[in-house]
Amino acid sequence: MNFKNGVIHDVIIRDSMKYQDKRGWLVELFRSDEIAEEFLPTMSYISQTEPGVARGPHEHKDQADFFCFVGPSMFRLYLWDARRQSPTFGHRMVFDAGEQKPQSVIVPAGVVHAYRNVGSVQGWVINLPNRLYAGKGHKEVVDEIRHESDLNSSFQLD
Secondary structure: OOOEEOOOOOOEEEEOOEEEEOOEEEEOOOOOOOOOHHHOOOOOEEEEEOOOOEEEEEEOOOOOEEEEEOOOOEEEEEEEEOOOOOOOOOEEEEEEEEOOEOEEEEEOOOEEEEEEEOOOOOEEEEEOOOOOOOOHHHOOOOOOEEOOOOOOOOOOOO
16 A cells, blocks of 8 residues: 555644753643543553664554653654544654654554654653553453564555
């Protein structure tokens, strides 16, 4: 499938305000009064990604990811709308977020996504998904369809 560049329906990108003073800085990751109930987090985790390394592309059938990119480092995000019922089916978005441009990004179920650390230092990504990884007690099948090993996939990073 060929994807065209364009905004993807239901993807929410929010600039994060970084409040800085002599003690350091603070960034609000999310506020329950600013996001739809369907995207409210049920867990959180932080991951570290080495410079030049990508995570994904993959997608979820039911889970929405709520990524927070605040630093250190910068990340290039790749999103593909693979939801046939979506008004933006076939759209692709690519943009940078992180230390120089703190942002949160809600990626709804069915939107294929990946990110690459494009900085020169190890980078952190915080995720606040709306579903528990592997369900309660880690006893369910993981909601993930992975595409990174498929060299013929339509979901290719630059």
